[in-house]
Amino acid sequence: MNGNGAILSMKGITKSFGPVQALDGVDFEVNSGEVVALVGDNGAGKSTLVKAISGIYSIDAGEFSFEGTPAKIHGPNDATSLGIATVYQDLALCDNLDVVANLFLGQETLVGGPGRLVRALDETNMEHRSHELLEQFSVTIPSVRSEVGTLSGGQRQQVAVARSLLGEPKVVMLDEPTAALGVVQTKQVLGLIKKLRERNLGIIVVSHNLANVFAVADRIFVLRLGRRAGVFTTSDTTEEQIVGSITGAEFGNDQEQKGSG
Amino acid sequence: MKIGDPDYAAPADAAAEPTSGRDIVRRFLQGDLASLRVILAIAAIWIVFELQNDRFLSAVNLTNLFLQITAVGLISVGVVMALLLGEIDLSIGAVSGLAAAVMAVLNVQQGWDPYLAVAAGILTGAMIGLLQGMLFTRFSIPSFVVTLAGSLAWQGALLKVLGNTGTVNLSNSPITKLANTFYSPGVSWAIIAVALSVFALVTLAGHRKRVAAGVTTEPIGLIIARIAVVAAFAIVAIVILNSDRGLPLALIILFAFVIGFQLLTTRTVFGRHLYAVGGSAEAARRAGISVTRIRIIALVLCSSMAAVGGIMAASRLLAVNQSSGGSNLLLEAIAGPVIAGTSLFGGRGTVWSALLGAVVIGSIANGMDLLALESSVKYMITGGVLLAAVIVDAVARSRRQAEGRI
Numbered sequence: 001m002n003g004n005g006a007i008l009s010m011k012g013i014t015k016s017f018g019p020v021q022a023l024d025g026v027d028f029e030v031n032s033g034e035v036v037a038l039v040g041d042n043g044a045g046k047s048t049l050v051k052a053i054s055g056i057y058s059i060d061a062g063e064f065s066f067e068g069t070p071a072k073i074h075g076p077n078d079a080t081s082l083g084i085a086t087v088y089q090d091l092a093l094c095d096n097l098d099v100v101a102n103l104f105l106g107q108e109t110l111v112g113g114p115g116r117l118v119r120a121l122d123e124t125n126m127e128h129r130s131h132e133l134l135e136q137f138s139v140t141i142p143s144v145r146s147e148v149g150t151l152s153g154g155q156r157q158q159v160a161v162a163r164s165l166l167g168e169p170k171v172v173m174l175d176e177p178t179a180a181l182g183v184v185q186t187k188q189v190l191g192l193i194k195k196l197r198e199r200n201l202g203i204i205v206v207s208h209n210l211a212n213v214f215a216v217a218d219r220i221f222v223l224r225l226g227r228r229a230g231v232f233t234t235s236d237t238t239e240e241q242i243v244g245s246i247t248g249a250e251f252g253n254d255q256e257q258k259g260s261g
Numbered sequence: 262m263k264i265g266d267p268d269y270a271a272p273a274d275a276a277a278e279p280t281s282g283r284d285i286v287r288r289f290l291q292g293d294l295a296s297l298r299v300i301l302a303i304a305a306i307w308i309v310f311e312l313q314n315d316r317f318l319s320a321v322n323l324t325n326l327f328l329q330i331t332a333v334g335l336i337s338v339g340v341v342m343a344l345l346l347g348e349i350d351l352s353i354g355a356v357s358g359l360a361a362a363v364m365a366v367l368n369v370q371q372g373w374d375p376y377l378a379v380a381a382g383i384l385t386g387a388m389i390g391l392l393q394g395m396l397f398t399r400f401s402i403p404s405f406v407v408t409l410a411g412s413l414a415w416q417g418a419l420l421k422v423l424g425n426t427g428t429v430n431l432s433n434s435p436i437t438k439l440a441n442t443f444y445s446p447g448v449s450w451a452i453i454a455v456a457l458s459v460f461a462l463v464t465l466a467g468h469r470k471r472v473a474a475g476v477t478t479e480p481i482g483l484i485i486a487r488i489a490v491v492a493a494f495a496i497v498a499i500v501i502l503n504s505d506r507g508l509p510l511a512l513i514i515l516f517a518f519v520i521g522f523q524l525l526t527t528r529t530v531f532g533r534h535l536y537a538v539g540g541s542a543e544a545a546r547r548a549g550i551s552v553t554r555i556r557i558i559a560l561v562l563c564s565s566m567a568a569v570g571g572i573m574a575a576s577r578l579l580a581v582n583q584s585s586g587g588s589n590l591l592l593e594a595i596a597g598p599v600i601a602g603t604s605l606f607g608g609r610g611t612v613w614s615a616l617l618g619a620v621v622i623g624s625i626a627n628g629m630d631l632l633a634l635e636s637s638v639k640y641m642i643t644g645g646v647l648l649a650a651v652i653v654d655a656v657a658r659s660r661r662q663a664e665g666r667i
Contacts, residue, residue: 092541092547094540094608095541096536096539096540096541096609097536101536101537106549107549108530110530119529119531120530121528121530125474127477128474128476131476144477
């Protein structure tokens with residue numbers, strides 16, 4: 001899309017677990033205002049790469065650079081302070097709390113004055129900011145005071161994404177954002193991803209669903225057996241080419257192998 | 262709810278503004294249903310006992326009823342802290358007895374100042390909570406096992422502290438004033454007037470702030486109605502109490518702790534994190550909350566409130582002996598909040614359930630005593646009420662989720 005230069009780029013990322021080489025010299029980059037889909041078969045190294053970027057795993061070798069300057073990621077806090085937010089597949093929401101409480105969980109706003117001594121919550125401020133945030137991205141939920149447990153899967157996914165945006169990140173990683181969602185809800189989440197792109201964020205989407213990948217991604221990055229198998233521009237690529245790259249076949253292969261993803 | 266085009270830009274709360282009367286009723290039913298149901302249950306229990314024995318609703322008996330539930334109500338406030346995490350503390354009975362014994366021995370036998378002795382008793386509870394909390398989090402042992410082992414150990418410590426005589430008489434100690442002080446009508450009215458004014462002003466100021474910020478608000482009529490209902494209950498209670506011995510200090514202490522813990526759990530970062538850990542410990546951990554810290558603090562608060570309740574019980578019974586904190590105290594202190602809608606599985610419930618549950622259990626016990634029923638019958642009825650309350654709660658919850666989920 002509007003290539004504003006790589007916001008996050010990685011070179012020669014290597015990570016092994018004992019004898020298992022999970023990532024082997026992988027180069028990867030994402031630009032501002034771009035959606036990169038990360039695809040690959042089970043065990044291809046997708047999760048390892050995501051966890052390396054989000055700081056959960058420390059890499060054995062390789063270099064990160066963020067906004068053109070070298071960066072080190074040794075833990076989740078390093079990734080967060082750089083401006084990388086991750087939305088995990090299981091969302092990690094508290095069903096018994098309302099949307100506002102979930103959005104601000106762990107980063108609550110305190111009231112000023114004497115109430116600060118007892119760490120009293122500024123509900124009004126948090127609710128106001130929740131409205132702003134959700135309206136900005138056209139998130140459709142019944143009320144910011146709804147319990148998250150009463151929301152649909154798509155709405156929960158949108159709340160999880162919205163929460164990652166509170167820290168004003170520059171890169172957002174989404175792990176299987178449309179898994180287990182219905183058609184309408186998937187469309188809502190893809191719409192939200194497009195909104196994030198409009199706001200010039202770099203977006204990394206891990207997905208098994210090639211139809212969704214083609215619907216939303218600008219580039220498709222294929223991992224196979226811990227190596228970079230190919231990078232494709234979505235507009236000049238067919239699904240067969242991607243399947244071929246994922247499975248290692250020259251050309252599009254039969255549906256059986258695709259189904260194993 | 263509007264679904265369809267993902268670009269459809271609805272105001273996030275379009276469906277939530279309580280504009281019609283039906284919405285208000287719906288919100289009221291969803292939000293306060295548990296408390297309302299318990300209040301209706303209390304009314305039914307009182308009517309049934311009053312029909313059986315017309316002394317039940319007399320001023321003397323109602324005052325006695327409130328004095329009877331103070332200790333267990335205070336302990337239940339602490340139990341709610343553990344229940345909100347989905348944990349349970351089985352040591353509260355023994356801890357309440359031990360804390361009271363420490364206080365009594367220091368005050369009566371060692372001649373400590375009564376305030377210092379009470380503080381030492383509460384500190385004993387806090388330290389026990391800290392120890393049990395650290396064992397529970399450090400070794401990942403289920404809380405009920407740690408506290409069950411603790412319960413036996415503290416029971417032994419109670420016997421040790423009380424020494425050979427096995428009992429400490431408090432009748433000459435100023436500590437008995439805690440449960441045996443009553444305020445005259447003038448003072449009672451002044452206290453309740455101040456409390457209601459503060460409640461009304463804080464509620465209205467909060468509403469004004471929300472209106473000014475343009476966020477979701479309840480209709481002003483509902484807020485005024487709520488203040489009026491609370492004021493009506495308080496005024497009726499004061500009239501009844503004043504026609505007997507007056508407003509008991511013990512009741513003020515109970516309400517002070519209930520309101521204090523209610524504010525702690527609903528208005529502070531700690532309270533928010535307590536509910537979060539109870540709802541999903543994993544989600545809380547990923548949000549950067551120290552789950553271990555929340556768990557330890559909750560168990561410290563639980564044991565501390567057990568100590569407070571034990572001290573109140575000692576003050577009322579004028580003595581601490583080997584059976585202090587024993588008998589049904591543990592069962593009643595845990596059953597109360599559960600009867601009044603606090604989940605055993607964590608994340609759901611309120612501090613008010615400690616008070617309401619204590620009133621339910623206390624009313625049944627008091628009424629059955631007035632009717633001079635046998636213990637066998639009393640146990641079975643109390644057990645039946647607990648079971649019925651939990652079933653009603655489970656059914657209501659699954660229905661609400663079925664309605665709410667798309």
